[in-house]
Amino acid sequence: MAxxxxxxxxxxxxxxxxxxxxxxxxxxxxxxxxxxxxxxEEAGVSSSLIYKxxxxxxxxxxxxxxxxxxxxxxxxxxxxxxxxxFEEVVTIVVSVNFDEDVKGNIMxxxxxxxxxxxxxxxxxxxxxxxxxxxxxxSIVQQFNVSAxxxxxxxxxxxxxSQQAAEDFGRRGGDGSAMVQDAVRFIFAGMEAFRK
Numbered sequence: 001m002a003x004x005x006x007x008x009x010x011x012x013x014x015x016x017x018x019x020x021x022x023x024x025x026x027x028x029x030x031x032x033x034x035x036x037x038x039x040x041e042e043a044g045v046s047s048s049l050i051y052k053x054x055x056x057x058x059x060x061x062x063x064x065x066x067x068x069x070x071x072x073x074x075x076x077x078x079x080x081x082x083x084x085x086f087e088e089v090v091t092i093v094v095s096v097n098f099d100e101d102v103k104g105n106i107m108x109x110x111x112x113x114x115x116x117x118x119x120x121x122x123x124x125x126x127x128x129x130x131x132x133x134x135x136x137x138s139i140v141q142q143f144n145v146s147a148x149x150x151x152x153x154x155x156x157x158x159x160x161s162q163q164a165a166e167d168f169g170r171r172g173g174d175g176s177a178m179v180q181d182a183v184r185f186i187f188a189g190m191e192a193f194r195k
Contacts, residue, residue, distance in 0.1 A: 027104040062119035073127035101165035
């Protein structure tokens with residue numbers, strides 16, 4: 001049997017490949033099992049090559065969280081731009097949460113680590129603030145409430161969305177129906193909350 005031919009990747013593609021392999025290890029084996037040596041084996045490269053891209057394991061995990069967080073929020077912003085109604089906006093946000101959970105939700109795993117989470121204090125937080133502003137403004141307009149009341153409604157609605165996605169990840173079922181149920185629940189809660 002012929003040996004598998006190695007493919008030379010561009011520096012950017014190699015970086016993405018390493019982050020993808022790190023995601024696989026963490027989701028399949030857990031964060032505590034993630035080491036540079038395990039990554040080298042999964043990626044089919046030497047440990048020394050990995051250190052050319054990342055000074056430490058922490059740096060690698062922070063880069064992974066930053067990439068996933070940015071991707072997540074960019075997807076929401078991109079999809080919200082096409083939404084015509086507030087219900088569509090809520091459905092998009094809930095759907096993206098569900099999609100993230102189905103993939104294993106690497107962001108939640110990494111955000112539980114305080115030293116890894118520190119990376120979100122910069123530009124990624126700006127993306128979250130941008131989406132929160134869009135959602136708060138939409139709630140103010142839809143429900144005719146103050147910005148502070150809209151912020152509270154967003155916090156509670158976000159909790160419903162995240163918990164529904166986690167339940168779906170644990171128990172499965174009809175994802176589309178669960179997204180619609182979560183949206184109806186959020187709207188009912190927001191209606192009751194504004195009174």
